[in-house]
């Protein structure tokens with residue numbers, strides 16, 4: 001039987017919108033029917049790149065939401081413009097995906113989740129990293145009780161010199177923060193997802209800016225970023241406590257004096273642990289018959305996490321699957337991000353409600 005048609009509108013026609021549309025085009029019965037961007041050329045480029053001659057273009061996202069015949073809307077704008085279109089789309093009865101992070105802060109995120117509850121439509125956060133095969137496998141190990149109780153995670157996404165020269169990633173007023181909210185959010189999400197998504201209760205953190213706001217003296221591998229408007233941290237670290245006793249350390253950077261970029265998640269339990277990322281894809285540490293052993297899966301599927309995220313969104317909209325990335329997951333992570341930034345300002349641990 002043919003799949004029910006889902007007509008999608010995309011708000012913000014930049015880099016991530018292109019990735020989403022590429023994945024959505026592979027999903028049976030999905031049609032991208034409208035795009036909204038303040039830059040007309042961004043809509044034109046997406047239409048040309050993805051062969052969407054019939055998609056309507058709007059310069060004002062509010063017009064896209066009013067357009068009849070749209071079932072679902074994905075919000076791919078800078079973080080400052082997540083809350084307003086998400087709430088407007090939910091209030092208009094649309095299913096919504098919002099790119100990560102959920103919002104600029106948890107207050108905005110809470111309002112978005114409240115609107116989703118009221119609308120009863122599907123509200124999904126674009127956390128694709130949790131759908132990586134290595135993350136899924138370690139999550140399964142945790143669920144199967146392989147590691148006992150998870151007591152500590154160490155999670156990091158650090159770049160040695162990786163300030164994006166595109167977009168507005170160096171603008172605190174438009175993004176809410178720097179590497180911690182941009183890539184630390186993924187590191188936190190992966191560890192939190194593996195650990196069973198417990199409620200955060202407190203966090204402390206420290207943020208440092210020492211190079212991003214100055215003209216680079218070393219040729220930046222990704223090209224020169226807009227250092228004159230750079231107002232975010234170069235490096236942020238945090239320590240989080242959860243209601244179930246779990247603790248988590250997180251590190252993220254756009255700029256850090258480290259040997260090389262690293263994305264890794266270490267999970268430590270009472271009976272075993274694992275590392276995902278770094279030089280190993282997955283390595284499990286446990287004790288077997290009186291010996292400490294290291295175990296690696298013989299194989300894992302290819303990483304298609306981004307395509308899975310978009311497939312799942314549509315499957316949830318069609319009622320075929322449970323939402324495995326609900327907005328509330330984004331809200332828990334957002335509360336941690338807020339607490340890390342606030343703690344850095346105050347110089348002490350912050351309680352999370």
Ligand SMILES: NC(=O)c1ccc[n+]([C@@H]2O[C@H](COP(=O)([O-])OP(=O)(O)OC[C@H]3O[C@@H](n4cnc5c(N)ncnc54)[C@H](O)[C@@H]3O)[C@@H](O)[C@H]2O)c1
Nearest residue numbers: 012013014015016036037038042076077078079099100167
């Ligand atoms: N899931 C991921 O791994 C991932 C990766 C990259 C970015 N993102 C997220 O996606 C979002 C966008 O990032 P990006 O890399 O695509 O940035 P981008 O700068 O490439 O695209 C953002 C687009 O939004 C448009 N825009 C700005 N203001 C607008 C407005 N008022 N109305 C309509 N359009 C407007 C811009 O013109 C631009 O085309 C951010 O929240 C970012 O955190 C997620």
